Each structure stands twice: as structure tokens, then as C-alpha cells.
Amino acid sequence: MGILDRLRSLGKSQVESKEKKVVLLGLDGTPYTLLKQFCADGTMPNLAKIVASSSLKQMDVSIPEVSSTSWTCFYTGMNPAQHGIFGFLDLQPNSYKIYFPNSKSVKVPALWDILGNYGKRSVVINVPETYPAKPLNGSLISGFVATDLKKATYPPELLPTLTELKYRLDPDAQKARESKDVFLEDIYDVFEKRRKTILHLFDQEKWSLFIGTITETDRLHHFMWDALVDKNHPYHNGFVDFYRRVDGLIGEVYDRLDSNTTFMMCSDHGFTSIEQQVYLNFWLKDNGYLKFTSDQPKSVEEIAPGSRAFALDPTRIYINLKGKYPQGTVEPGAEYEKLRAEIADGLRAITYQGKPVIKKVFMKEDVFRGPLMEQSPDLIVLSNYGFDMKGSTNKQVLMDREIFTGMHTQDDAHFLINRKDILDKKPHICDIAPTIMKELGVAIPSDVSGTALI
Amino acid sequence: MSQKGFTLWFTGLSGAGKTTLAHIVEAEMRKHNLRVEILDGDVVRTNLSKGLGFSKEDRDTNIRRIGFVCHLLSRNGVAAISAAISPYREIRDEVRKTIGDFVEVYVHCPLEVCAQRDVKGLYAKAMAGEIPSFTGVSDPYEEPLNPEVVVDSSKETPEVSAKKILKKLEELGYLPKTEEVYSEEEEEEVKRRLEELGYF
Numbered sequence A: 001m002g003i004l005d006r007l008r009s010l011g012k013s014q015v016e017s018k019e020k021k022v023v024l025l026g027l028d029g030t031p032y033t034l035l036k037q038f039c040a041d042g043t044m045p046n047l048a049k050i051v052a053s054s055s056l057k058q059m060d061v062s063i064p065e066v067s068s069t070s071w072t073c074f075y076t077g078m079n080p081a082q083h084g085i086f087g088f089l090d091l092q093p094n095s096y097k098i099y100f101p102n103s104k105s106v107k108v109p110a111l112w113d114i115l116g117n118y119g120k121r122s123v124v125i126n127v128p129e130t131y132p133a134k135p136l137n138g139s140l141i142s143g144f145v146a147t148d149l150k151k152a153t154y155p156p157e158l159l160p161t162l163t164e165l166k167y168r169l170d171p172d173a174q175k176a177r178e179s180k181d182v183f184l185e186d187i188y189d190v191f192e193k194r195r196k197t198i199l200h201l202f203d204q205e206k207w208s209l210f211i212g213t214i215t216e217t218d219r220l221h222h223f224m225w226d227a228l229v230d231k232n233h234p235y236h237n238g239f240v241d242f243y244r245r246v247d248g249l250i251g252e253v254y255d256r257l258d259s260n261t262t263f264m265m266c267s268d269h270g271f272t273s274i275e276q277q278v279y280l281n282f283w284l285k286d287n288g289y290l291k292f293t294s295d296q297p298k299s300v301e302e303i304a305p306g307s308r309a310f311a312l313d314p315t316r317i318y319i320n321l322k323g324k325y326p327q328g329t330v331e332p333g334a335e336y337e338k339l340r341a342e343i344a345d346g347l348r349a350i351t352y353q354g355k356p357v358i359k360k361v362f363m364k365e366d367v368f369r370g371p372l373m374e375q376s377p378d379l380i381v382l383s384n385y386g387f388d389m390k391g392s393t394n395k396q397v398l399m400d401r402e403i404f405t406g407m408h409t410q411d412d413a414h415f416l417i418n419r420k421d422i423l424d425k426k427p428h429i430c431d432i433a434p435t436i437m438k439e440l441g442v443a444i445p446s447d448v449s450g451t452a453l454i
Numbered sequence B: 001m002s003q004k005g006f007t008l009w010f011t012g013l014s015g016a017g018k019t020t021l022a023h024i025v026e027a028e029m030r031k032h033n034l035r036v037e038i039l040d041g042d043v044v045r046t047n048l049s050k051g052l053g054f055s056k057e058d059r060d061t062n063i064r065r066i067g068f069v070c071h072l073l074s075r076n077g078v079a080a081i082s083a084a085i086s087p088y089r090e091i092r093d094e095v096r097k098t099i100g101d102f103v104e105v106y107v108h109c110p111l112e113v114c115a116q117r118d119v120k121g122l123y124a125k126a127m128a129g130e131i132p133s134f135t136g137v138s139d140p141y142e143e144p145l146n147p148e149v150v151v152d153s154s155k156e157t158p159e160v161s162a163k164k165i166l167k168k169l170e171e172l173g174y175l176p177k178t179e180e181v182y183s184e185e186e187e188e189e190v191k192r193r194l195e196e197l198g199y200f
Ligand SMILES: Nc1ncnc2c1ncn2[C@@H]1O[C@H](COP(=O)(O)OP(=O)(O)O)[C@@H](O)[C@H]1O
Pocket: B012, B013, B014, B015, B016, B017, B018, B019, B020, B021, B083, B117, B119, B152, B153, B154, B156, B157, B158, B159, B161
């Protein structure tokens, strides 16, 4: 850039610094209750200071409470029957064939698309379910499940910078199975590179909306939640230290803000300890609703004729409807309704050591609203804390434990905004996009599911 | 990429699925940021062709008008979609000749199935003799001889039919080819990473 250009862009940014801007830091899987705890016990002093003049709220997310669905709710303000992301995997129309929904499967515009229509630039870093990176007015680095940095980067000119910063898409979760030391080291490494990239783009790019998301938190929680809970755990400090670093980043970002910039934080779900993993497909099989063509089916693709229902990860139950699936057996109408009610009753009765496993069974019309009702799961389950629902098809038991120690929660995500005057209600993740639009003075589409909190 | 205009012309009996498919295809095209306009027979008859009846002459006039507007739109880079019965082969071919960039979709569906669906309650009336010239019942329908796409809405779901149409449009270069997001190796990698976190 020549000196004239530089002067010109300096002048421009000064003029535009009067314009409203929003910064949002995302912390994948970080519970509200954990942030409260870390503010109180001195682990996160920067955040504690910010919270004093902000609203930090416990937030609900839509179900299923997985990152792909939740973050899409976050960046569209819409529910899954509008945006089309019901989980990390889904079935192709009219078949039992699995596919992996991605940014191109999202049926509605993203927050940054809408801002782009108003000439506003966005920088979006590591938000899950944005891979492959689609063109936008701004820059975007895709989050989980991005596999190829080139396809995860827009515009392509950004790629050399990322290579220079040694940016990494994701830690290698495989390492958690090898050694917790190696895994922690990997998480710290990815975080450090992400932090540098966030600060670099924050300083170098022009934007109205800046979103930086940390997903290492979620990985840490999945494999090492036990280390948080148990103060004598050999990795307790390793876990807590990670949050000290996160707090460092929060401070570094907050210190950079000018008075026109609103600061927000959020997560896509909370976390709690796992007591048992629970396998819905085993339950369906065991109760005569589901049969597979082999003993160790790899997926629902191996469903056998005569099956009446099946589950997809983590809590989605589908009725094997005639006309909708190649081997559909259930008639729409009365038979469908009767079966749904019967399955719901059966699920509610599952217990573990006398405790009910399932908190609530929803019919799809209770939780979803939009043009994609037909492809929505027919029933959807919300479990009690401790019971991690899974869609595995090859399990021969209803419950067991694996390597994981933490599981997602639906009602304990967090939302923070650095102003006190916000709506007096429990926020929902769909509220964030309209809140940002309102803050930036952009018209909110009439069909968003959420409402602006300001 | 600058958009190449064309006309997507649905033809088929009432209740065969023209309107349904037109809207699915429209939504898909919009995802590619294409400009699209639907001319639906039922809508056109309330404005552009208001007052026209169902004689052969009036039907031809109606179709020529729709064809005329499709032509204007197409040559200005819009994807024009016509969803009208358009029962006469000769007029459809005439419109095809004028427009050039013309993709004909025959929405096949046996009369009995259309009558059973009776989306608008017209078949009941037609069969009771209350509607004098009703296509398929008391008025002719001429199937296209060489349509670019044939779908059978009595055997396929709307999504499957729409896919066929979209695929043809891709082949003909009116829609950008949908590249697979994940290569086979990448898909394995995605599976592996989901598996590691217990999602698969
Ligand atoms: N493959 C298919 N394509 C289009 N419509 C279908 C298909 N299968 C079933 N249908 C149903 O048939 C009906 C077609 O109605 P409509 O689209 O209004 O017909 P038309 O516009 O041709 O009069 C709808 O209820 C639709 O859901």
C-alpha cells in the first residue's frame, strides 16, 4: 500500500470510528455457572471487571444442544426448522444415507450476510458450521468441522497471513486418548495461535462486527471436565490455567475497544459431568421399534425392513414414515401420532439407579417452527444432567461410560453484553443475532425466531 | 458470473405439481443468487390474462402472453419460470422457438392421481359436469414429445423431482455445478473427527 493510500485509509477509519461496532467473543461450551465461579474465585479477573458494568446472563440454546445447531442459531437468529442444521449429521432426502451438513446446507442468510447488504464489514473467526467459507463482505475463517485451511478462508488473500501466523483450525482430539499432557499442550498451542490471529485481524482489518470464537474450551470440557470438578485432580491446574489464558485474551480485546464499540460474549451450550452415556438406538431396538441388518451396524444406513423409528445423534428420533423414507412403515396421521406418544412415554420411564434419565420429550411442533418441519426430527429428547444421549448404532447396552467426562447442557450457556439496560428475560441463543442487528442499526428480518435483547 | 437468462417451462395437468416444483426450484436458484420470477397460471389469470376463459383460443392467448413475458425476462438475464397447464403442444413449441433458452419440464401424473389429490377441489366439480372444459376431463391435454425433463409426481417426492430439474439446469449450464463440499478423503476426516468427540 502506498503512503497516499495509507493516509487515505487512516482518514477513513477515523471518520468511521464514530460508527457503531460490535465485538463478540465466543467460548464454545462455556457454562454461565463456570464463568460466575471463575469471576468469584479470581481465576478470571479481567472478566470480573467487565461483568461489574455488564449484564452476564444464563442463556438457553435450542435443542439438540450441539455446536453445529447452536452456532447456526447464533449466526442466523433462526431455529433449526428455518436454518436446516439439526446436528452434525443428517440424512439425505428420501434415504437413510448420511451426509454432513455444512455452510452450504444453511438455508437462511447469516448475520454477516445481512450486515453486508448494508455495506458493513464483518470479521468472523472460528464459528462452527461455517465451512466451507462462503464469500461475504469481510473476512471469515471457518470453524468445526473445517478440514482444509484453504477452503476455510475467505478471501483467499488472507491465507498467507494465516500461514504466517501458523493458524490451526482445531486441536487433535486423538491426543486425548494418548496422553492428557500432550492433549493439553495441543490445546494451548491451538489457542495461542488463534489468539494471535484474533488480535492481528482485530487490529489490521476494518469491521463493524468482529466475532472471535474459542473452541478449545469445548474440547477441554469433553475430555477433562473431571479435572475441573476435582480440585485434587492432577490436571486441575492445567484446566483452570487454560481459563486464565482465555481471561487474558478477553482483557486484551476489551482494552482495545473504543466508546462506539459494544462488547459481547456467548457460548453455544453449557457443560456438566457425565454419569452415563445413553444410547437411544439401543433403546429403540430393545423395545422393538428398530432392527438392523447386521449386528454391528455402522449407521442407520443399515436399518432393516419393518423398523418403525430410529435415532440420530444426539437426541433426535425419527419415525420411519411411509412416503418419507424408502422403507417407511408408519402411516402418517393417527398411527404416527400413536407411535410418537408411545415412544415418548417409554423414554420418560427410563431410569438409572432410581433416577429419571430424561427430563423432557418434545414433539417436533413444540420446539421447531419453519419451512423445514418435514425434515425435523419427530421427537426430540432433553436429558437430565449427567445423562449424555448418543446416536450410536452399534451399542449392545443402553448405558455405559467412555473416555468422555463432560457433556453438554441446554440451559446453562452464557450471554454477556457490556451494558446494564437489557430485557429482563432469560436470553435464548436466537436472540443474539437480532440484538447485534439492532445495535448496528440494521433492520431485523421479520421471521427471526429470537428477539433483540436491547 | 453473469447470469444467463432462460425460461423454465412446466407443463402438466392441474394438480400434477407445477406450482409446487416451481417454488422449490425457485428457492434453490435464489441460493445461487440468481434473479428468478414465477409466472403461475392461476396467478396470471387474475391479472395479465384476467377475463380470458378456457376455449382453445383463450388458452392459446393466455400461454402466448405468459411466453411473451418469459421472453422479456429471459433476455434480460432473469430465470423465468412458467407454471401453467399449457395443454397445447403447438403453442408450447411456438414459445420455445421465440425464446430459444427454453427448458421444458413435463410434470407427468396420471389423471386419477391428480383427481384424487384434487388440490383445488376442481376435479370433483369437473367430474360432476360443473366445469365445461376441464383439462384431462373434458378438454384435451397434449403431452410434450421432447421435453428436457420428465418427472413423475405420482412416484417421486417433490424433492426428488426438483433435484432432477436442477440437475438438468446444471448440465445445460443455467445453474453453476454443485461441487461436492467434501472429497471422499475429507469426508473420512470429518467422520474421524466427529467420532473422536463421540458424535458419530
Ligand atoms: N413429485 C411431486 N412434485 C410435485 N408435487 C407433488 C409431487 N408429489 C406429490 N406432490 C403433491 O401434488 C400436489 C401438486 O399440487 P400443485 O403444485 O398445486 O399442482 P399444479 O400447480 O400442477 O396444479 C401438491 O399437493 C404436492 O405436494
